[in-house]
Amino acid sequence: DAGVIQSPRHEVTEMGQEVTLRCKPISGHNSLFWYRQTMMRGLELLIYFNNNVPIDDSGMPEDRFSAKMPNASFSTLKIQPSEPRDSAVYFCASTDQGLAKNIQYFGAGTRLSVL
Amino acid sequence: AQSVTQLDSQVPVFEEAPVELRCNYSSSVSVYLFWYVQYPNQGLQLLLKYLSGSTLVKGINGFEAEFNKSQTSFHLRKPSVHISDTAEYFCAVSPRSGGYNKLIFGAGTRLAVHP
Numbered sequence: 001d002a003g004v005i006q007s008p009r010h011e012v013t014e015m016g017q018e019v020t021l022r023c024k025p026i027s028g029h030n031s032l033f034w035y036r037q038t039m040m041r042g043l044e045l046l047i048y049f050n051n052n053v054p055i056d057d058s059g060m061p062e063d064r065f066s067a068k069m070p071n072a073s074f075s076t077l078k079i080q081p082s083e084p085r086d087s088a089v090y091f092c093a094s095t096d097q098g099l100a101k102n103i104q105y106f107g108a109g110t111r112l113s114v115l
Numbered sequence: 116a117q118s119v120t121q122l123d124s125q126v127p128v129f130e131e132a133p134v135e136l137r138c139n140y141s142s143s144v145s146v147y148l149f150w151y152v153q154y155p156n157q158g159l160q161l162l163l164k165y166l167s168g169s170t171l172v173k174g175i176n177g178f179e180a181e182f183n184k185s186q187t188s189f190h191l192r193k194p195s196v197h198i199s200d201t202a203e204y205f206c207a208v209s210p211r212s213g214g215y216n217k218l219i220f221g222a223g224t225r226l227a228v229h230p
Contacts, residue, residue: 004158033217043205043220056217091158102147102209104218106158 004107006092012113018080021110024073025094033104034067034077035091043091049075050097082114117142117208121221129229130198136191136224138206146208148189149218150180153203162204165189176200201228 005024013019025032034046047057049069057067064083069075079086089111093104122137140146147166151159163174170182180191189206206221 042222045217048217093159102218103149103161103164104159106151106160108156108158111156 004092004094004105006090006107006110008110009108010111010113012115013082014115015083016081017114018078019082019086019112019114021077021090021092021112023075023077023092023107025075025092026105027073029094029096029105030072031095031097032069032075033093033095034075035093037089037091037109038087046077046090079112082112084114087112087114117144117146117210117219119206119208119219119221121204121206121224123224124222125225125227127227127229128196131195133194134192134196134200134226136204136206136226138189138191138221140187140189140206140208142187142208142210145211147211148180148182149207149209150174150178150189150191151205151207151220152176153205153223155202159205162191196226196228198228198230200226202226 007022030051032049036044046059047067048055052069065079067077089109091106091109093106095104118141120139128134149164150162152162153159162178163172165172165182173179178193180189182189203223203225205223207218209218
């Protein structure tokens with residue numbers, strides 16, 4: 001299996017622009033997580049999907065952030081409008097909640113820089 | 116609620132020396148325990164896990180960890196480190212109860228192996 005695939009790996013944009021991050025989970029996994037990693041705050045869980053349905057979005061920082069999972073093999077995290085404080089590495093992870101005992105498999109991340 | 120404390124933010128060590136990275140957790144329920152490793156510019160990779168059974172668990176790359184329930188600890192050890200072990204290490208816990216259970220991560224320990 002190719003693992004969790006994220007794109008793009010790097011994104012540089014200007015403040016106010018829309019940013020869309022993409023994630024393809026491991027085939028057969030039924031749960032997907034979006035995390036944000038910064039030096040100041042460490043790893044933060046933004047949102048969790050189970051069977052394509054958002055279950056817990058309490059970590060989404062504000063209305064500028066939105067996430068979708070239209071099918072079992074694709075998810076997006078959108079920031080609109082972007083701000084410099086959104087600069088971070090964004091990770092996607094997936095798991096099979098039933099079998100995997102909460103072992104999450106992470107993608108390589110998207111490094112976002114908002115100028 | 117659960118919390119994870121990694122007692123050292125940075126651990127410098129010379130090559131071929133032993134190392135221990137400390138992790139303590141707090142939880143009112145039983146938990147699964149994990150160590151993840153993050154190499155520079157990469158996502159998190161599962162190093163080892165404690166789900167049940169023997170309290171001494173072995174992982175990849177020669178690492179092992181011991182679950183101590185009375186001390187609520189899950190310290191990571193390696194008898195002889197290599198330059199390639201330089202990375203950030205994250206301890207994480209997840210409640211054992213059924214349903215959605217997110218991973219709670221510690222702040223991370225940066226291991227720097229020097230020649």
